[in-house]
Amino acid sequence: MAIRVFHFILLFLSFTNLTYSLYEDQVGLMDWHQKYIGKVKHAVFHTQKTGRKRVLVSTEENVVASLDLRHGEIFWRHVLGTNDVIDGLDIALGKYVITLSSDGSILRAWNLPDGQMVWESSLPGSKASKSILNIPKNLKADKDDLILVYSKGSLNAVSGVDGEVLWKKDFADESIEVSHIIQSSDVIYVAGFVGSSKIHVYGLNAKSGELLDKNHAALPSGTFGELLSVSGDTFVVLDEMRSKIVIIHLKNGEISYNQKHISDLTEDIAGQAVILPSRLPGMFALNINSYVLLIKVTNQGELVLVDKVNNGAAVSDSLSISEDEHAFAFVHYGDNKIHLSVKNVNDWNHDLLKESIVIEHQRGKIDKIFVNNYVRTDRSHGFRALMVMEDHSLLLVQQGEIVWSREDGLASVVDVTTSELPVQKEGVSVAKVEQNLFEWLKGHMLKLKGTLMIASPDDLAAIQALRLRSSEKSKMTRDHNGFRKLLIVLTRAGKVFALHTGDGRVVWSILLPSLRKSEACENPVGLHIYQWQVPHHHALDENPSVLVVGRCGPSLSAPTVLSFIDAYTGMELKSLSPAHTAAQVIPLPHTDSTEQRLHLIIDDNQHAYLYPRTPEAIDILKHEFSNVYWYSVDADNGVIRGHALKSNCVQEAVDEYCFDFRDLWSVVFPSESEKIIATMTRKPNEVVHTQAKVMTDYDVMYKYISKNLLFVANAAPKAAGEIGTVIPEEAWLVIYILDTVTGRILHRMTHNGCQGPVHAVFSENWVVYHYFNLRAHRYEMSVVEIYDQSRADNKDVWRFVLGKHNLTSPISSYSRPEVIAKSQSYFFTHSVKAIEVTSTAKGITSKQLLIGTIGDQVLALDKRFLDPRRTVNPSQAEKEDGIIPLTDSLPIIPQSYITHALKVEGLRGIVTVPAKLESTSLVFVYGVDLFFTQIAPSRTYDSLTEDFSYALLLLTIVALVAAIFVTWVLSERKDLQDKWR
């Protein structure tokens, strides 16, 4: 019947569109790409030369980048691997950017103008230690300059020209924690602690690395924190009580020290002191409570308190502005402004610069500040400051104004959800984005010209520009097709952004007050973001809201933070700091009368808490009490447990929103042979169109569609590590498909000689997973489809004609339906970072797998390639049904990269959201970069393409109507003449 016609159409489409691809001029129409770098750790300015002014930065996302100082654009950027953490960044020889990364084991030099790598040295070592990069600061580039790197327990002298390790001195046996390298012309002093109170100094020959002398001294007490260099040979450190400052002098290898109580310097401040790591010549900054003390170290080793700043924020490193003048910047807060002062180190009373800047409240406090100077036309010194804010954004401040800012918090997206935009209402003016009729006509005339190929190159450019900045896609109201939405992202900084899907702009952002560092909350982390309220039926007047779940610290027992945010305005509606912890958050499939979704929060103390805390929610839960289950995966012990709610908590304080639960079942995997490495479930909001799968011979297979399925991949314990550490005989992969209500194992399969990492995606009745086959030395992808055998005998047509079947009546997992699984495996070329599947509004459109490859691109692969029904020689009927002949590997068609020519650096996740238009799915890819596009796995069969020429259609209709009229008049006239004859 109709299904056959549909198949035929699909077949037709699949021949014409085996690959998803787009034309060159379609780039940027529906997609956008944003480049970020992450939170800046180090910044080095390069402004000496007259050429382009730039700043070199390394970030917490392991990015080395060169930014334009004028506009903040990226000149070049390199994203190092996730394990390749950058420890040091500097400029050598005036032309190379040197980075030290991977715990000090890799030293690289990048060409300053274009970012090409010049050389790379690996500095192996066995001992883990702090790594120090020391590059002599000579204004004149000297070929003999050495780069000194202390890492992995040894000191390496590396030639700056070619990266050759000239000499190496091993300190691994000395049990010394080296903290400073002091370089003079021919002797290098290495200072460090043994234990916390013994200071050792080694003198080395700068040319050969020979040990010249060795000295040590014992301090009267232990020390706290890092040793800070004040001047060439003077250091300060706090004692272990944090009440005294110890000043250490290393004069030609001789050690002398004296100490001073902090209370001697200032009497009215008490508290835990911390030395700020800013390098200032002859000075250091001490942070006590909210005060910053600036203390000068005189040549005699005496400490003098220079200034005391309340609400101090950050102190920069010093900057040498002339031969013996050093300047540094510090900022403090006051009356909603940020006061930036640049001072000369030697001349305290004189400000080189004093500015007040208003910075958006949503950026939080200043985390770091880097200063740079320039010479004004009147030969005075001007200063610019690069500020790293609490929300990880980067600002450049010059002459009291923010020259540019970068939202680099978006480089560390933690979780994503979406929200609809407001409905377009009467009276709500959207006129400013609306075009007038004339422009509309003009645009369509241009398009018509393009269609008729009579457009000039200028016209073509105008058409392209018109298409790219179509105001239609960036409106702030809901559209018919559901393409316009808000992407609500939570970043690691605890900031929530709403991005418009049309053009990727930030609609609102909020630095959650509850996720900011405070005394109650030491290390706040945002964990997840949930859709809290999605009004669509009877609560349309209310704005949708999202729930952000956070925790004050990395451990499970840290207090929970819940924050509710209005999705339209970005205001925090309320925030809660409940007494319980949050180990799991379970959104339930029930909503209350205001469309607030019920959530269960499970703490680490075997209790479940219901949110929202309203009597109505209790009623709803009571009604569904016996049908709510949950499961927990304990990967360390290899156990999966199932639980059900039991009763209200038995506690001293009565809390009717708190529930106890009982354990129902547990699946214990043998720890000697299996270790859980991956689990995957279906997306809770996925829509499935049909439960039947029609075979070529009109036979029907019933899909086993259950939301309560869990895919578990277990590897051999030996093979849980990296690829290449075990032989194939020792490696195996066991996959399970479990029912999480009853704990029943529906399917189990072993892949011998295979190992992880496993990436999986679960949708409808199938799961696709990716792993490594050690025997074949290739990656593989497998598909498992589960079918319900207990429904298979529903074959009588008359029962369907009369409606006497029970296929749509509710089913229970306890009915234990008999299932069968079909599976097939294929080789796949790439290693994979993430797999996701397209999702559409009704689930009718065929599915595509979206594979985030190791090259940081996203490949769209038709699910038809992963179909257990594929055979080597499909019959004619099977071919008509769209079954592709079986091949041993999955094809990678270059046109089917949905990221086309772009890269989503540091790709971490893919999110798909259905549009209202059934054919289309919205895809958001995040990593260091952000990328968004729309894809239509079966092409846009339900809408006209955006380049459809309405003008041509209109013109055709007008022409036809005119022709009809003219011919009618002519025929009338002819009739009249005939009659007169």
Place this chain on the structure above:
Amino acid sequence: MDKGKGAMGSNARRWAVDFSDNSTSPSSRDVPDPPGFSRASIDQDDSTLSRQKKDAESNWKAQKAWEVAQAPFKNLLMMGFMMWMAGSTVHLFSIGITFSALWQPISALQSVGKIFEPYKDSRVELLGPKLLFIALNLGGLALGVWKLNALGLLPTHTSDWVSSLPPAQEVEYSGGGGVLI
């Protein structure tokens, strides 16, 4: 079929003069019949003539009706040939042919009374031709339906009924997973 109607039908005569005086009783006449003239015999003669005529007409009508009734047979053969030519895959041509094969018999069946109206006569038995006509058209319809089925466009399989059945709702709900990190 319709052409013979005007010329040969019962309404074809425009005028008539009755030469025979139908009154048989001699008493009503002023003039007695001439000797040797038998009024009764003339009457007899005239009625046999008209009866013969009517017989011929009804025979002709019956024959025509049978012809009309058999006409769909040719159509049927034609249709069969067309269907065979169209093949068994679904495309515009085969769908068009199949639907015309379905439409023709249906429209013919709807107008069966109209088609046989010219041959309506009290003495012509039209039931036989009508039944044949209907049977042949039903045959044509059956052929069309068979073709439709051969194209797979009839909901005769389970798959046609379940392909849009939404998945059954689940009674239980289970959520959870690993610990939030």
